[in-house]
Amino acid sequence: MRPAREHYREVVQRTPFHSRTAAANALNLWHRWRDYTVADAYVDVGLEYVALRNACAVFDLSPMTKHRISGPDAAAFVDRLVTRDLTRLRPGRVGYCVWCDDRGQVIDDGTLFRFADDEFRLCSQERQLDWLLRSSLGFDVAIREETAEVAALALQGPTSCAVLAALGLEGVAGLAPFAMRSFPFAGAELLVSRTGFTGDLGYELWIAPAHAEALWDALFAAGAAYGLKPMGTHALEMSRIEAGFIQAGVDFLPADHAVRTDRTRSPFELDLGWLVDLSKPNFTGRRALLEESRIGPRYRLVRLDVEGNKPARDAYVYDDKRNVIGAVTSSMWSPMAKASIALASVRQPWGRPGDELWAEIYYQKELKWNRFNARCRVVEGAFYQPPRRRATPPPPW
Amino acid sequence: MTEGPPVVVIGAGHNGLAAAAYLARAGRRVLVVEAQGHVGGAAVTREFAPRFRVSSVAHLTHLLDAEIVRELGLRRHGLEFARTRLRTVALAEQGEALVLDGNRIVAGAVPDADRAAYGPFIDRMRRFAAVLARQHHRVPPRLAWARWRDALPAAALGLDIRRLGRDDMREFLRVVTMAIYDVLEESFASPALKGALAVDAVLGTRLGSRSGNSVFSYLHRLGGGGPALPRGGVGSVCDALAAAARSAGAEIRLDSPVAAITVGGGGVAGVRLESGESIAAAAVVSSADPKTTLLRLLGARHLEAELAQRVHHLRSTGTAAKLHLALSGLPRFRGVAAGDAGERLVLAPSATYVDEAFNAAKYRRYSSQPIMEITVPTVHDGTLAPAGQHVLSAIVQFAPYDLAAGWDAARGRFQECVLELLERHAPGIRGQVLAAELLTPQDIERDFRISGGHWHHGELALDQALMLRPVPGAARYAMPVAGLYLCGAGCHPGGGVIGAAGRNAARVLLAGGSP
Structure with a gap:
């Protein structure tokens, strides 16, 4: 394995699962996520989405940026870093958190894994090593990026727990949301956390890269009876919008990327x-x-239930059809909600739950552009949130 | 006198004592904690050889705030000047030394054109310096204006510049960021004159004569009443301030170094001394430098990350060494009239010499041909040495804090080099030396607890001045941690034994100010 600082020598890197994802990628559809190439879709986005929502699907999460934070001041360091109170995050737990610059503007969000009193892993969309190191002045703490040292899969969907049980992970059903546990797997240590980006029951699996292919193979062998499919970024994107989760660079501009302070x-x-x-x-x-x-x-981030069936892609949001008060950042037709849904950022005081707003939607039919103003209702909470995502143990399948 | 925990002032230097005196006069209970066994900080008179005393760091007062002297009654509390408005004598190995007195050249061979240009040049620079000096009593403006009220101090600064009139305003805005070398080049031909003026622009800084905004540093020095020698050394300024503070009710505890500023309950709780004793405080006002106060005593973890980084990157490595000589008699400098030996002697034959001396510091070496500002205070002040004997105090640049070779190894060679240079200008002086003390920036850091041994507590340049001093976001004396105030030379208006930072900080605290 190359040292992290040598990463540029290989223009696009392959994840530890590449041999398997490439074989499964019938569409040969890839895109670049950080330094890595990942599948957008394998066979058909719709099928992958349906598998995710009705059975389970696996997503190659390896390019997720992972940072290891350890040392006597690690707990004090992460507590100063993030906005939430982490003193109650016990070892063996994962916390969703967000961190800001001095101006209180969000740099990124991510999940913080607490392995021990003085040992953490921070996973984030963007690279944070520079920010973490700059934030570490005055703390006795060691920080390094370990993205390449950990292979990761997201196994998500209603049958995901059953698949892991079939894989032989004894007691996995007892894992509560945002808990994690290590299991022996083929002579290696497999870390399982009950976390995900889909708003459904799901797990994330973390293992040394050398064991990645064995894990993939074992998972598909165990999952055959449970409808397991590989899933690409397109299906994941659909699920995260339904879950109402925001994404850096899409729904907000990381503060350290911004030139204009009001962005x-x-x-x-x-x-x-x-x-x-x-x-x-x-x-x-x-x-x-x-x-x-x-x-x-x-500003206010709002979840919109948009009239009609056209996704409100990049739409301006109006108050009463006249004044622009914001814009849509993510949108889709949600098969589960049976609605056109969107995330939007609007100026205060607009966008209170129940408010009626308008989205200016452009769409094309046979190369002809059409435009209409769609009535939107501001809804509270996620568009899709099955009770099983919180249940421990999850309902049997 | 109010009850409850006192306002604790860290450090009994001139700014700490000024803050203490003003706070005590306003009825606050004040406790000053000082690490040394005497007051003074870097404005102190110490015995460096038996019966020979000297101003250990600052050896002249250019800028001492007249308002503070008056308001606190410092003359009543013992402040006296042995000499004010010292002339500047530019030492020359050959010929008659150049002598500058206020805005006149009174001796020395310079072209007539220089002689004619000198007066208008100094007058104009003094007008510019007065604009900066007028800011000394102002709390620097906020950079982000949440309210219109916040914009007023910035507008006042703009108005002061505008009031110079069209021509002066243009010239001020043109030269304030320039290198002194270029400005002198425009005005004068005499190398000796340019060398002497260039020294004023770089003393106590990490700048050469060709460094950008050395004019700003020059204007800062020019903003006061001219070089003066307090009787009993610069330490007598602090003795008078201490007396003023005590008479207003402040308590001063010596030999009480602070180990930490403690926090709790959403703000500052007090201080913990190195002895282990904890002192609860209503507020903590620190005259220690910003790095010492915020990173070492408070701790970066109590700041937000970006502010901590800005403090960490504050440019604060000193380049000025002090040489103190106990002399058996009055030294005789070449080309200097006998009556001028007690004036301010400057060793820098040209502005290029100044910049070449600085070159060494850039690469972490000491100047083998350093510049010097020399005083022999005993000419005017008999309290510092036995009768008939003298003390020589010299600021020697450049002697960078971060010397590549390490000061332990280089100290002897550097001192030898400086003595050699002195001998060339004052033949026989080496034979008069009874004792010598060399303070490198590392010694200054150790003895006076100043990070980097920088006597301004941070480079005084435009990027670290006014609302940027010590760092943006912490330039208004009140720190982001509630109840913590900075009041030292690291704050606006900076170093040079002014006292205004202490006075301003006290005013902000009394007004309940926020950053």
Whole structure:
């Protein structure tokens, strides 16, 4: 394996599962995620989505940026880094969190795995090593990126627990949401966390790259009876919008990428206020967020139920058909919700739950452009949230 | 006197004592904790050889705030000047030394054109310097204006510049970021004159004469009443400030180095001394430098990440060494009239010499041909040495803090080099030396607890001045941690024994100010 700083020598890297994902990729459809090439779809996006929602699907998560944070001050360091109170995150648990710059603007969101009192893994969409190192001044902590050292799969969907049980992971059904546990697997250690980006029952599997192919093979052998399919980024994207999850670079601009200061968003403006604990004595962004909680946020992230069946892609959002108050950041036709749904960022005070807004939708039919204003209703919560995603043990299949 | 925990002031230097005095006068309970066994900080008079005393770091006061002297009654508390408005004598190995007195050239061979240009040049620079000096009592403006009120201080600065009139305003805006070398080149021909003026632009900084914004540094030095020698050394300024603070009710505890600023309950809780004793505080006002205060005593973890980084990157490595000589008699400098030996002697034959001396510092070497500012205070002040004997105090540049060879190895060679240079200008001086003390920036860091041994607590340049001093987001004395204030030379208006930072910080605290 190359050292991380040599990454540029190979223009596009292959994940540890590449031999298997390439063989399964009948469409030969790829795109680049960070340094890696990953499948957009294998056979048919619709089928992969249906497998995910009705059986289960596996997604190659290896390019996810992973950082290892350890040392005597690791807990104090992550607590100063993120906006939420992490003192209650016990070893063996995973926490969803968001971190900001001094202006209280979101740099990225991610999941923090606590392995031990002084040992964490932070997974994020964007590379954060620079920010983490710069934030570590005054902390006795070691930080490194371990993206290439860990192969990862997301196994998601209603039959995912049954597949893992069939794989021989004893007691996996007892794993609560946001918990993790290690299992022996073919002479290696397989870390399983009950986490995911689909809003459904699901797990993420973490293993040393040398055992990646064996894991893939074993998983498909065990999953044959449970409708397991490989799934690409397109199907994952559909599921995350249905779940109402936001994505860096899509639904918000990472603060450290922004040139224009008004393009960024605070956690309050991304409907992540529940992750902000202003009673913590200090964290980066606290002073700005305290001030924002006093004067009120500028924007609101809304989930829209859009009239009609046309996705409101990149649509302007209007208040009463006249004033632009924001724009759609993610949109789709949701097969589960049977609705055209969208995530949008709108200026305050618009976008309270139940408010009626309008989206200006452009769509093409046989090369002819059409436009219409679609009535939108601001809905609360995710568009799709089956109870099984929280149940422990999950309902049997 | 109010009850409850005191405001704890860290450091009994001139700024800490000024803050303490103003706070105490306003009725606050004030406790000053000082690491040394005496007050003074870097404005101190110490015995460096038996019966020979010297101003250990700052050896002249150019900028001491007249308002503070008046308001705190420092003359009543013992402050006296042995000499004010010292002349500047530019040492020359050959011929008559150049002597500058205010805006006049009173001796030395310079072209007539230079002699004629000198007065208008100095007058104009003084007008520019006055614009900067007028900011000394102002809390620097906020950079992000949440309210119109916040824009007013910035507007006041703009107005001060505008009030210079069209021609001066243009010239001010043109030269303030320039290198002193280029400005001097436009105005004068005499190398000796340009060398002497260039020294004023780089003393105490990590700048050469060809470095950008050395004019700003020059204007900073020019903004006061001219070089003066307090009787009893610069330490007597702090003795008077201490007396003023005590008479207003402040308590000063010596030999009490602070180990940490403690936090709790959403703000500063107090200080913990190196002895282990904890002192609860209503507020903590630190005259220690920003890095020491925020990164070492408070700890970066109590700051937000970007601010901590900015403090970490504050440019604060010193380049100025001090040489102190105990002399058996008055040294005789070549070309200097006998009566001028007690003036401010400057060793820098040309502006190019200044820049070449600086070159070494860029590459972490000391200058083998350093520049010097020399005073022999004993000419005017008999309290510093036995009768008939003298003290020589010299600022010697450049002697970078981060010397590649390490100061332990290089100290002897550097001192030898400086003595050699002195001998060339004052033949026989080596034979008069009874004792010598060399303070490198590392010694200054150790003795005076200043990170990097930089006597301005951070380079004084436009990128670290006004609302950018010490760093953006912490330039208004109140720090982001509630109840913590900075009041030292690392704050606006900076170093040079002014006292205004202490006064401003006290005012901000009393007004309940926020960053």
